[in-house]
Amino acid sequence: MIHALRKEFLLQWRTRAQLMAVIVFGASALLLFSFAVGPNAQMLRQFSAGFMWLGLLLSSTLTLAESFHAEMENRALEGLMLLPMSPRVIYYGKALANWFQLVLLGCALFPVMVVLYDAGTTDLLRLFLVIALGTAGLSAPGTLYAAMTAQVRSKQTLLPLLLFPLIVPALLASVKATSLIVLGDPMQQLAPWIRLLAAFDAIYWSLCGLLFGRVVEE
Amino acid sequence: MNKRVVPGIVLLAIGAYFGFVVTLATFNGVAGLGFGIPTGIQAAIAATCAVLGALYFLTIDDVGDSTAPAAWLAGAGVVCFAIGSYIGLFVAPPEQYMGEVQRIMYVHVPSAWCALLAMTIAFASAILFLLRTDWKWDARMEGSIEVGVVLAFLLCCQGAIWAKPTWGVWWDWDPRLTTTAVLLFAFLGILALRRFVDDPVKRGIWSAVATIIAYVDVPIVYFSVRWWNSLHQQQSNPGTVSRQFWLPLRANAFGILFLMVAFIMLRARISALRLKTELAPPPLAEAQLGEAV
Numbered sequence: 001m002i003h004a005l006r007k008e009f010l011l012q013w014r015t016r017a018q019l020m021a022v023i024v025f026g027a028s029a030l031l032l033f034s035f036a037v038g039p040n041a042q043m044l045r046q047f048s049a050g051f052m053w054l055g056l057l058l059s060s061t062l063t064l065a066e067s068f069h070a071e072m073e074n075r076a077l078e079g080l081m082l083l084p085m086s087p088r089v090i091y092y093g094k095a096l097a098n099w100f101q102l103v104l105l106g107c108a109l110f111p112v113m114v115v116l117y118d119a120g121t122t123d124l125l126r127l128f129l130v131i132a133l134g135t136a137g138l139s140a141p142g143t144l145y146a147a148m149t150a151q152v153r154s155k156q157t158l159l160p161l162l163l164f165p166l167i168v169p170a171l172l173a174s175v176k177a178t179s180l181i182v183l184g185d186p187m188q189q190l191a192p193w194i195r196l197l198a199a200f201d202a203i204y205w206s207l208c209g210l211l212f213g214r215v216v217e218e
Numbered sequence: 219m220n221k222r223v224v225p226g227i228v229l230l231a232i233g234a235y236f237g238f239v240v241t242l243a244t245f246n247g248v249a250g251l252g253f254g255i256p257t258g259i260q261a262a263i264a265a266t267c268a269v270l271g272a273l274y275f276l277t278i279d280d281v282g283d284s285t286a287p288a289a290w291l292a293g294a295g296v297v298c299f300a301i302g303s304y305i306g307l308f309v310a311p312p313e314q315y316m317g318e319v320q321r322i323m324y325v326h327v328p329s330a331w332c333a334l335l336a337m338t339i340a341f342a343s344a345i346l347f348l349l350r351t352d353w354k355w356d357a358r359m360e361g362s363i364e365v366g367v368v369l370a371f372l373l374c375c376q377g378a379i380w381a382k383p384t385w386g387v388w389w390d391w392d393p394r395l396t397t398t399a400v401l402l403f404a405f406l407g408i409l410a411l412r413r414f415v416d417d418p419v420k421r422g423i424w425s426a427v428a429t430i431i432a433y434v435d436v437p438i439v440y441f442s443v444r445w446w447n448s449l450h451q452q453q454s455n456p457g458t459v460s461r462q463f464w465l466p467l468r469a470n471a472f473g474i475l476f477l478m479v480a481f482i483m484l485r486a487r488i489s490a491l492r493l494k495t496e497l498a499p500p501p502l503a504e505a506q507l508g509e510a511v
Binding site for chain 1: 428
Protein backbone atom coordinates (compact mmCIF):
# COMPACT_ATOMS: atom_id res chain seq x y z
CA MET A 1 0.00 0.00 0.00
CA ILE A 2 2.75 2.43 1.01
CA HIS A 3 4.65 1.50 -2.13
CA ALA A 4 1.61 1.97 -4.34
CA LEU A 5 1.07 5.39 -2.79
CA ARG A 6 4.74 6.26 -3.19
CA LYS A 7 4.59 5.32 -6.87
CA GLU A 8 1.53 7.56 -7.37
CA PHE A 9 3.09 10.56 -5.67
CA LEU A 10 6.30 10.09 -7.61
CA LEU A 11 4.27 10.03 -10.82
CA GLN A 12 2.40 13.15 -9.78
CA TRP A 13 5.55 14.99 -8.83
CA ARG A 14 7.07 14.22 -12.21
CA THR A 15 3.97 15.45 -14.03
CA ARG A 16 3.43 18.49 -11.81
CA ALA A 17 3.19 20.72 -14.87
CA GLN A 18 -0.11 19.04 -15.56
CA LEU A 19 -1.53 19.96 -12.16
CA MET A 20 -0.50 23.56 -12.75
CA ALA A 21 -2.30 23.53 -16.10
CA VAL A 22 -5.43 22.12 -14.46
CA ILE A 23 -5.34 24.79 -11.74
CA VAL A 24 -5.10 27.47 -14.39
CA PHE A 25 -7.99 25.85 -16.23
CA GLY A 26 -10.12 25.89 -13.06
CA ALA A 27 -9.24 29.51 -12.34
CA SER A 28 -10.12 30.59 -15.85
CA ALA A 29 -13.42 28.69 -15.54
CA LEU A 30 -14.15 30.72 -12.38
CA LEU A 31 -13.36 33.87 -14.31
CA LEU A 32 -15.77 32.87 -17.06
CA PHE A 33 -18.60 32.06 -14.64
CA SER A 34 -18.61 35.67 -13.52
CA PHE A 35 -19.31 36.76 -17.09
CA ALA A 36 -22.41 34.55 -17.07
CA VAL A 37 -23.84 36.51 -14.14
CA GLY A 38 -22.55 39.97 -14.96
CA PRO A 39 -20.78 42.44 -12.69
CA ASN A 40 -23.28 42.14 -9.87
CA ALA A 41 -21.10 41.75 -6.79
CA GLN A 42 -23.89 40.59 -4.53
CA MET A 43 -25.13 37.87 -6.88
CA LEU A 44 -21.59 36.67 -7.53
CA ARG A 45 -20.96 36.41 -3.81
CA GLN A 46 -24.18 34.49 -3.33
CA PHE A 47 -23.39 31.91 -6.01
CA SER A 48 -19.66 31.78 -5.31
CA ALA A 49 -19.71 28.34 -3.65
CA GLY A 50 -21.58 26.84 -6.60
CA PHE A 51 -19.15 28.36 -9.06
CA MET A 52 -16.16 27.13 -7.13
CA TRP A 53 -17.42 23.55 -7.00
CA LEU A 54 -18.43 23.55 -10.65
CA GLY A 55 -14.97 24.82 -11.55
CA LEU A 56 -13.46 22.14 -9.38
CA LEU A 57 -15.68 19.46 -10.93
CA LEU A 58 -14.86 20.49 -14.51
CA SER A 59 -11.13 20.57 -13.86
CA SER A 60 -11.27 17.33 -11.86
CA THR A 61 -12.41 15.44 -14.96
CA LEU A 62 -9.15 16.52 -16.60
CA THR A 63 -6.95 15.15 -13.83
CA LEU A 64 -9.06 12.02 -13.40
CA ALA A 65 -9.17 11.20 -17.11
CA GLU A 66 -5.38 11.49 -17.27
CA SER A 67 -4.75 9.58 -14.05
CA PHE A 68 -4.43 6.17 -15.70
CA HIS A 69 -2.36 7.52 -18.57
CA ALA A 70 0.94 6.11 -17.29
CA GLU A 71 -0.62 2.71 -16.58
CA MET A 72 -2.00 2.44 -20.09
CA GLU A 73 1.31 3.15 -21.78
CA ASN A 74 3.16 -0.04 -22.67
CA ARG A 75 0.38 -1.99 -20.89
CA ALA A 76 1.97 -1.19 -17.53
CA LEU A 77 -1.28 -1.99 -15.73
CA GLU A 78 -0.92 -5.65 -16.66
CA GLY A 79 2.55 -5.65 -15.11
CA LEU A 80 1.14 -4.12 -11.94
CA MET A 81 -1.58 -6.74 -11.82
CA LEU A 82 1.05 -9.46 -11.87
CA LEU A 83 2.50 -8.23 -8.59
CA PRO A 84 1.55 -10.41 -5.62
CA MET A 85 -0.97 -8.00 -4.14
CA SER A 86 -4.65 -7.28 -4.34
CA PRO A 87 -5.80 -4.93 -7.14
CA ARG A 88 -7.49 -2.99 -4.37
CA VAL A 89 -4.07 -1.68 -3.35
CA ILE A 90 -3.64 -0.18 -6.81
CA TYR A 91 -7.10 1.33 -6.58
CA TYR A 92 -6.69 2.88 -3.16
CA GLY A 93 -3.23 4.17 -4.03
CA LYS A 94 -4.59 5.81 -7.15
CA ALA A 95 -7.72 7.13 -5.44
CA LEU A 96 -5.73 8.62 -2.54
CA ALA A 97 -3.31 10.27 -4.93
CA ASN A 98 -6.19 11.69 -6.99
CA TRP A 99 -7.84 12.88 -3.82
CA PHE A 100 -4.65 14.64 -2.75
CA GLN A 101 -4.42 16.31 -6.13
CA LEU A 102 -8.05 17.45 -5.99
CA VAL A 103 -7.59 18.85 -2.47
CA LEU A 104 -4.64 20.85 -3.78
CA LEU A 105 -6.81 22.02 -6.64
CA GLY A 106 -9.59 23.04 -4.24
CA CYS A 107 -7.16 24.92 -2.00
CA ALA A 108 -5.79 26.69 -5.06
CA LEU A 109 -9.22 27.66 -6.38
CA PHE A 110 -10.48 29.03 -3.07
CA PRO A 111 -8.29 32.17 -3.09
CA VAL A 112 -9.36 32.79 -6.68
CA MET A 113 -12.96 32.67 -5.51
CA VAL A 114 -12.18 35.08 -2.66
CA VAL A 115 -10.62 37.57 -5.03
CA LEU A 116 -13.13 37.31 -7.85
CA TYR A 117 -16.37 37.00 -5.90
CA ASP A 118 -15.44 38.68 -2.60
CA ALA A 119 -16.56 35.52 -0.77
CA GLY A 120 -13.98 34.91 1.91
CA THR A 121 -14.14 33.32 5.32
CA THR A 122 -11.90 33.04 8.35
CA ASP A 123 -13.20 29.58 9.21
CA LEU A 124 -10.48 27.93 7.17
CA LEU A 125 -10.47 24.71 9.15
CA ARG A 126 -14.07 23.83 8.40
CA LEU A 127 -13.69 24.99 4.83
CA PHE A 128 -10.75 22.65 4.43
CA LEU A 129 -12.85 19.84 5.89
CA VAL A 130 -15.58 20.45 3.32
CA ILE A 131 -13.08 20.62 0.46
CA ALA A 132 -11.45 17.40 1.66
CA LEU A 133 -14.74 15.53 2.03
CA GLY A 134 -16.20 16.87 -1.23
CA THR A 135 -13.14 16.02 -3.31
CA ALA A 136 -13.02 12.58 -1.68
CA GLY A 137 -16.52 12.07 -3.07
CA LEU A 138 -15.26 13.00 -6.55
CA SER A 139 -12.12 10.94 -6.33
CA ALA A 140 -13.52 7.53 -5.32
CA PRO A 141 -15.98 6.95 -8.20
CA GLY A 142 -13.87 9.12 -10.51
CA THR A 143 -10.83 6.86 -10.15
CA LEU A 144 -12.92 3.75 -10.80
CA TYR A 145 -14.52 5.23 -13.91
CA ALA A 146 -11.16 6.56 -15.08
CA ALA A 147 -9.81 3.00 -14.97
CA MET A 148 -12.61 1.98 -17.33
CA THR A 149 -12.66 4.94 -19.65
CA ALA A 150 -8.86 5.10 -19.97
CA GLN A 151 -9.10 1.90 -22.01
CA VAL A 152 -11.76 3.01 -24.49
CA ARG A 153 -12.13 5.44 -27.33
CA SER A 154 -13.16 9.03 -26.56
CA LYS A 155 -12.41 8.78 -22.84
CA GLN A 156 -12.69 12.55 -22.40
CA THR A 157 -16.40 12.39 -23.23
CA LEU A 158 -17.28 9.21 -21.46
CA LEU A 159 -15.82 10.01 -18.03
CA PRO A 160 -17.96 13.12 -17.35
CA LEU A 161 -20.98 11.36 -18.83
CA LEU A 162 -20.66 8.60 -16.23
CA LEU A 163 -19.37 10.69 -13.34
CA PHE A 164 -21.55 13.81 -13.36
CA PRO A 165 -24.95 12.21 -12.62
CA LEU A 166 -23.36 10.07 -9.94
CA ILE A 167 -21.78 12.80 -7.84
CA VAL A 168 -24.91 14.97 -7.67
CA PRO A 169 -25.35 14.37 -3.91
CA ALA A 170 -21.68 15.14 -3.18
CA LEU A 171 -21.80 18.28 -5.32
CA LEU A 172 -25.03 19.42 -3.73
CA ALA A 173 -23.78 18.89 -0.20
CA SER A 174 -20.39 20.50 -0.89
CA VAL A 175 -21.94 23.58 -2.48
CA LYS A 176 -24.43 23.92 0.34
CA ALA A 177 -21.79 23.46 3.05
CA THR A 178 -19.30 25.84 1.43
CA SER A 179 -22.03 28.37 0.92
CA LEU A 180 -23.03 28.12 4.59
CA ILE A 181 -19.43 28.66 5.67
CA VAL A 182 -18.90 31.63 3.37
CA LEU A 183 -22.26 33.36 3.77
CA GLY A 184 -22.94 32.49 7.40
CA ASP A 185 -24.95 29.71 9.00
CA PRO A 186 -27.67 31.17 11.23
CA MET A 187 -29.74 27.95 11.32
CA GLN A 188 -26.86 25.58 12.18
CA GLN A 189 -27.41 23.56 9.00
CA LEU A 190 -23.78 22.79 8.33
CA ALA A 191 -23.52 19.57 10.34
CA PRO A 192 -26.16 17.54 8.40
CA TRP A 193 -24.53 18.41 5.09
CA ILE A 194 -21.11 17.38 6.34
CA ARG A 195 -22.61 14.14 7.62
CA LEU A 196 -24.17 13.53 4.19
CA LEU A 197 -20.80 14.09 2.53
CA ALA A 198 -19.10 11.73 4.97
CA ALA A 199 -21.75 9.05 4.33
CA PHE A 200 -21.39 9.45 0.55
CA ASP A 201 -17.62 9.12 0.87
CA ALA A 202 -17.84 6.07 3.13
CA ILE A 203 -20.23 4.31 0.74
CA TYR A 204 -18.26 4.98 -2.43
CA TRP A 205 -14.78 4.48 -1.01
CA SER A 206 -15.78 1.00 0.12
CA LEU A 207 -18.03 0.06 -2.83
CA CYS A 208 -15.60 1.20 -5.53
CA GLY A 209 -12.69 -0.58 -3.84
CA LEU A 210 -14.79 -3.72 -3.80
CA LEU A 211 -15.62 -3.49 -7.49
CA PHE A 212 -12.27 -2.31 -8.82
CA GLY A 213 -10.84 -5.82 -8.98
CA ARG A 214 -13.48 -6.81 -11.52
CA VAL A 215 -12.85 -3.73 -13.65
CA VAL A 216 -9.17 -4.36 -14.27
CA GLU A 217 -9.18 -8.15 -14.43
CA GLU A 218 -8.20 -9.68 -17.73
CA MET B 219 -47.80 -24.14 -25.17
CA ASN B 220 -44.56 -24.36 -23.22
CA LYS B 221 -45.15 -25.70 -19.71
CA ARG B 222 -42.65 -23.25 -18.26
CA VAL B 223 -45.04 -20.33 -18.65
CA VAL B 224 -47.62 -21.91 -16.29
CA PRO B 225 -46.25 -20.56 -12.94
CA GLY B 226 -46.08 -17.06 -14.41
CA ILE B 227 -49.66 -17.23 -15.63
CA VAL B 228 -50.86 -18.55 -12.25
CA LEU B 229 -49.14 -15.69 -10.41
CA LEU B 230 -50.57 -13.10 -12.79
CA ALA B 231 -54.03 -14.65 -12.45
CA ILE B 232 -53.87 -14.39 -8.64
CA GLY B 233 -52.75 -10.77 -9.02
CA ALA B 234 -55.59 -9.99 -11.41
CA TYR B 235 -58.11 -11.76 -9.16
CA PHE B 236 -57.26 -9.70 -6.11
CA GLY B 237 -56.58 -6.54 -8.10
CA PHE B 238 -59.76 -6.45 -10.14
CA VAL B 239 -62.33 -9.17 -9.47
CA VAL B 240 -62.52 -8.79 -5.71
CA THR B 241 -62.34 -5.00 -5.78
CA LEU B 242 -65.00 -4.72 -8.50
CA ALA B 243 -67.26 -7.19 -6.70
CA THR B 244 -66.91 -5.25 -3.45
CA PHE B 245 -67.81 -1.99 -5.22
CA ASN B 246 -70.93 -3.64 -6.61
CA GLY B 247 -72.02 -4.97 -3.25
CA VAL B 248 -70.92 -8.58 -3.74
CA ALA B 249 -68.99 -9.60 -0.65
CA GLY B 250 -67.22 -12.84 0.23
CA LEU B 251 -64.88 -13.17 -2.76
CA GLY B 252 -61.89 -11.88 -0.84
CA PHE B 253 -61.71 -14.77 1.68
CA GLY B 254 -62.05 -12.21 4.47
CA ILE B 255 -58.61 -10.71 3.75
CA PRO B 256 -58.43 -6.97 4.57
CA THR B 257 -58.42 -4.60 1.57
CA GLY B 258 -54.90 -3.33 2.18
CA ILE B 259 -53.46 -6.83 2.21
CA GLN B 260 -55.48 -7.72 -0.91
CA ALA B 261 -53.84 -4.82 -2.74
CA ALA B 262 -50.43 -5.95 -1.49
CA ILE B 263 -51.08 -9.53 -2.68
CA ALA B 264 -52.23 -8.24 -6.07
CA ALA B 265 -49.14 -6.07 -6.53
CA THR B 266 -46.72 -8.75 -5.30
CA CYS B 267 -48.20 -11.49 -7.49
CA ALA B 268 -48.28 -9.23 -10.54
CA VAL B 269 -44.65 -8.19 -10.12
CA LEU B 270 -43.48 -11.74 -9.33
CA GLY B 271 -45.43 -13.15 -12.26
CA ALA B 272 -43.98 -10.56 -14.61
CA LEU B 273 -40.47 -11.19 -13.28
CA TYR B 274 -40.95 -14.91 -13.72
CA PHE B 275 -41.50 -14.33 -17.43
CA LEU B 276 -38.14 -12.55 -17.57
CA THR B 277 -36.35 -15.69 -16.45
CA ILE B 278 -37.71 -17.85 -19.29
CA ASP B 279 -36.41 -15.75 -22.16
CA ASP B 280 -33.55 -18.08 -23.15
CA VAL B 281 -32.40 -17.84 -26.70
CA GLY B 282 -34.05 -20.40 -28.91
CA ASP B 283 -37.34 -20.19 -27.09
CA SER B 284 -40.08 -18.69 -29.16
CA THR B 285 -41.06 -15.08 -28.66
CA ALA B 286 -44.61 -16.19 -27.97
CA PRO B 287 -44.59 -15.48 -24.19
CA ALA B 288 -43.35 -11.95 -24.82
CA ALA B 289 -45.91 -11.43 -27.57
CA TRP B 290 -48.76 -12.64 -25.37
CA LEU B 291 -47.56 -10.48 -22.50
CA ALA B 292 -47.35 -7.45 -24.78
CA GLY B 293 -50.86 -8.20 -26.07
CA ALA B 294 -52.22 -8.45 -22.53
CA GLY B 295 -50.41 -5.22 -21.69
CA VAL B 296 -51.98 -3.36 -24.60
CA VAL B 297 -55.44 -4.63 -23.63
CA CYS B 298 -55.03 -3.64 -19.95
CA PHE B 299 -53.60 -0.28 -20.92
CA ALA B 300 -56.43 0.39 -23.37
CA ILE B 301 -59.08 -0.50 -20.76
CA GLY B 302 -57.34 1.54 -18.05
CA SER B 303 -56.89 4.54 -20.31
CA TYR B 304 -60.52 4.39 -21.45
CA ILE B 305 -61.83 4.32 -17.89
CA GLY B 306 -59.31 6.92 -16.79
CA LEU B 307 -60.15 9.30 -19.61
CA PHE B 308 -63.91 8.87 -19.98
CA VAL B 309 -65.45 7.07 -17.01
CA ALA B 310 -63.63 8.20 -13.87
CA PRO B 311 -64.72 11.60 -12.54
CA PRO B 312 -62.33 14.57 -12.77
CA GLU B 313 -60.39 15.35 -9.63
CA GLN B 314 -61.82 17.94 -7.27
CA TYR B 315 -58.97 20.47 -7.30
CA MET B 316 -56.86 19.75 -10.34
CA GLY B 317 -59.73 18.88 -12.70
CA GLU B 318 -59.12 17.07 -15.97
CA VAL B 319 -55.32 17.43 -15.83
CA GLN B 320 -55.18 14.94 -13.02
CA ARG B 321 -56.09 12.15 -15.46
CA ILE B 322 -52.44 12.03 -16.46
CA MET B 323 -51.88 10.36 -13.10
CA TYR B 324 -53.23 7.12 -14.56
CA VAL B 325 -50.13 6.81 -16.75
CA HIS B 326 -47.73 8.86 -14.64
CA VAL B 327 -47.83 6.80 -11.45
CA PRO B 328 -47.64 3.36 -13.15
CA SER B 329 -44.75 4.64 -15.31
CA ALA B 330 -42.92 5.69 -12.17
CA TRP B 331 -43.43 2.28 -10.55
CA CYS B 332 -42.31 0.45 -13.67
CA ALA B 333 -39.30 2.69 -14.33
CA LEU B 334 -38.03 2.02 -10.84
CA LEU B 335 -38.77 -1.68 -11.23
CA ALA B 336 -36.86 -1.82 -14.52
CA MET B 337 -33.84 -0.16 -12.92
CA THR B 338 -34.08 -2.58 -10.02
CA ILE B 339 -34.12 -5.49 -12.45
CA ALA B 340 -31.02 -4.02 -14.10
CA PHE B 341 -29.32 -3.74 -10.69
CA ALA B 342 -30.19 -7.34 -9.80
CA SER B 343 -29.03 -8.57 -13.22
CA ALA B 344 -25.75 -6.68 -12.80
CA ILE B 345 -25.08 -8.35 -9.45
CA LEU B 346 -25.99 -11.78 -10.82
CA PHE B 347 -23.80 -11.22 -13.87
CA LEU B 348 -20.80 -10.33 -11.72
CA LEU B 349 -21.36 -13.32 -9.44
CA ARG B 350 -22.11 -15.93 -12.08
CA THR B 351 -20.67 -14.52 -15.32
CA ASP B 352 -23.67 -15.96 -17.16
CA TRP B 353 -24.25 -14.07 -20.39
CA LYS B 354 -28.00 -14.12 -20.19
CA TRP B 355 -27.82 -11.73 -17.21
CA ASP B 356 -25.79 -9.35 -19.33
CA ALA B 357 -28.50 -9.45 -21.98
CA ARG B 358 -31.23 -8.91 -19.39
CA MET B 359 -29.29 -6.04 -17.88
CA GLU B 360 -28.99 -4.30 -21.24
CA GLY B 361 -32.69 -4.86 -21.96
CA SER B 362 -33.88 -3.54 -18.63
CA ILE B 363 -31.57 -0.51 -18.70
CA GLU B 364 -32.89 0.50 -22.11
CA VAL B 365 -36.52 0.00 -21.14
CA GLY B 366 -35.89 1.78 -17.84
CA VAL B 367 -34.34 4.74 -19.64
CA VAL B 368 -37.34 5.00 -21.98
CA LEU B 369 -39.75 4.85 -19.05
CA ALA B 370 -37.75 7.39 -17.03
CA PHE B 371 -37.73 9.73 -20.03
CA LEU B 372 -41.50 9.36 -20.47
CA LEU B 373 -41.87 9.91 -16.73
CA CYS B 374 -39.99 13.22 -16.91
CA CYS B 375 -42.11 14.34 -19.89
CA GLN B 376 -45.39 13.38 -18.21
CA GLY B 377 -44.25 15.05 -15.02
CA ALA B 378 -43.49 18.25 -16.90
CA ILE B 379 -46.88 18.17 -18.65
CA TRP B 380 -48.61 17.69 -15.30
CA ALA B 381 -46.48 20.25 -13.46
CA LYS B 382 -47.10 23.15 -15.86
CA PRO B 383 -50.85 23.58 -15.19
CA THR B 384 -50.74 22.58 -11.50
CA TRP B 385 -47.49 24.07 -10.19
CA GLY B 386 -47.13 26.69 -12.96
CA VAL B 387 -43.68 25.53 -14.03
CA TRP B 388 -42.40 22.80 -16.35
CA TRP B 389 -39.71 21.67 -14.01
CA ASP B 390 -39.23 21.80 -10.30
CA TRP B 391 -36.30 20.73 -8.15
CA ASP B 392 -38.29 18.28 -6.17
CA PRO B 393 -36.64 15.07 -4.86
CA ARG B 394 -38.52 12.59 -7.00
CA LEU B 395 -38.29 14.67 -10.16
CA THR B 396 -34.60 15.36 -9.69
CA THR B 397 -33.84 11.77 -8.75
CA THR B 398 -35.57 10.55 -11.90
CA ALA B 399 -33.56 12.96 -14.01
CA VAL B 400 -30.30 11.93 -12.35
CA LEU B 401 -31.22 8.28 -12.81
CA LEU B 402 -32.04 8.90 -16.47
CA PHE B 403 -28.66 10.52 -17.12
CA ALA B 404 -26.75 7.94 -15.09
CA PHE B 405 -28.24 5.06 -17.07
CA LEU B 406 -27.87 6.89 -20.38
CA GLY B 407 -24.18 7.14 -19.52
CA ILE B 408 -24.05 3.38 -18.98
CA LEU B 409 -25.69 2.77 -22.37
CA ALA B 410 -23.08 5.08 -23.92
CA LEU B 411 -20.34 3.12 -22.16
CA ARG B 412 -21.71 -0.08 -23.68
CA ARG B 413 -21.54 1.44 -27.15
CA PHE B 414 -17.91 2.48 -26.73
CA VAL B 415 -16.50 -0.84 -25.53
CA ASP B 416 -15.97 -3.47 -28.23
CA ASP B 417 -14.78 -6.37 -26.10
CA PRO B 418 -17.97 -8.13 -24.88
CA VAL B 419 -16.37 -9.37 -21.64
CA LYS B 420 -15.18 -5.92 -20.60
CA ARG B 421 -18.44 -4.36 -21.74
CA GLY B 422 -20.46 -6.74 -19.60
CA ILE B 423 -18.35 -6.35 -16.47
CA TRP B 424 -17.91 -2.60 -16.72
CA SER B 425 -21.55 -1.86 -17.36
CA ALA B 426 -22.51 -4.17 -14.49
CA VAL B 427 -20.13 -2.29 -12.18
CA ALA B 428 -21.45 1.06 -13.40
CA THR B 429 -25.04 -0.12 -12.94
CA ILE B 430 -24.40 -1.13 -9.34
CA ILE B 431 -22.69 2.18 -8.57
CA ALA B 432 -25.44 4.22 -10.23
CA TYR B 433 -28.24 2.32 -8.51
CA VAL B 434 -26.69 2.74 -5.07
CA ASP B 435 -26.72 6.47 -5.75
CA VAL B 436 -30.52 6.63 -6.09
CA PRO B 437 -31.49 6.78 -2.38
CA ILE B 438 -28.61 9.20 -1.65
CA VAL B 439 -29.73 11.54 -4.41
CA TYR B 440 -33.30 11.29 -3.19
CA PHE B 441 -32.53 12.21 0.40
CA SER B 442 -30.02 14.90 -0.46
CA VAL B 443 -32.46 16.64 -2.78
CA ARG B 444 -35.21 16.27 -0.21
CA TRP B 445 -33.14 18.17 2.29
CA TRP B 446 -32.38 20.69 -0.37
CA ASN B 447 -35.87 21.49 -1.57
CA SER B 448 -39.35 20.01 -1.73
CA LEU B 449 -42.76 20.63 -3.33
CA HIS B 450 -44.02 17.32 -4.80
CA GLN B 451 -47.23 15.98 -3.36
CA GLN B 452 -46.98 13.28 -0.73
CA GLN B 453 -46.94 9.71 -1.90
CA SER B 454 -50.42 8.22 -2.10
CA ASN B 455 -51.59 4.92 -0.72
CA PRO B 456 -54.93 3.21 -1.35
CA GLY B 457 -56.28 5.01 1.70
CA THR B 458 -55.75 8.46 0.19
CA VAL B 459 -56.80 7.53 -3.35
CA SER B 460 -60.55 7.59 -3.90
CA ARG B 461 -62.23 4.33 -4.92
CA GLN B 462 -63.12 5.51 -8.40
CA PHE B 463 -59.50 6.15 -9.18
CA TRP B 464 -58.39 2.63 -8.29
CA LEU B 465 -59.60 0.78 -11.31
CA PRO B 466 -57.92 2.80 -14.11
CA LEU B 467 -54.77 3.14 -12.03
CA ARG B 468 -54.52 -0.60 -11.46
CA ALA B 469 -55.41 -1.52 -15.02
CA ASN B 470 -52.72 0.80 -16.31
CA ALA B 471 -50.23 -0.46 -13.76
CA PHE B 472 -50.79 -4.01 -14.99
CA GLY B 473 -50.70 -2.84 -18.61
CA ILE B 474 -47.43 -0.93 -18.33
CA LEU B 475 -45.89 -3.70 -16.23
CA PHE B 476 -46.73 -6.31 -18.89
CA LEU B 477 -45.49 -4.09 -21.70
CA MET B 478 -42.29 -3.36 -19.80
CA VAL B 479 -41.55 -7.04 -19.18
CA ALA B 480 -42.38 -7.96 -22.77
CA PHE B 481 -40.05 -5.27 -24.10
CA ILE B 482 -37.25 -6.32 -21.75
CA MET B 483 -37.70 -9.95 -22.86
CA LEU B 484 -37.56 -9.05 -26.53
CA ARG B 485 -34.65 -6.65 -26.05
CA ALA B 486 -32.70 -9.17 -23.97
CA ARG B 487 -33.28 -11.73 -26.72
CA ILE B 488 -31.79 -9.38 -29.30
CA SER B 489 -28.76 -8.70 -27.06
CA ALA B 490 -28.29 -12.40 -26.41
CA LEU B 491 -28.40 -13.20 -30.13
CA ARG B 492 -25.96 -10.38 -30.89
CA LEU B 493 -23.67 -11.58 -28.16
CA LYS B 494 -23.75 -15.09 -29.56
CA THR B 495 -22.42 -13.88 -32.89
CA GLU B 496 -19.86 -11.68 -31.15
CA LEU B 497 -18.50 -14.47 -28.97
CA ALA B 498 -18.55 -17.05 -31.76
CA PRO B 499 -18.61 -15.28 -35.14
CA PRO B 500 -20.42 -17.24 -37.85
CA PRO B 501 -18.08 -19.00 -40.28
CA LEU B 502 -17.13 -17.02 -43.33
CA ALA B 503 -19.21 -17.62 -46.43
CA GLU B 504 -17.52 -19.81 -49.02
CA ALA B 505 -16.99 -17.02 -51.51
CA GLN B 506 -15.22 -14.90 -48.88
CA LEU B 507 -13.26 -17.92 -47.78
CA GLY B 508 -12.02 -18.40 -51.33
CA GLU B 509 -10.81 -14.80 -51.41
CA ALA B 510 -9.15 -15.14 -48.03
CA VAL B 511 -7.25 -18.23 -49.15
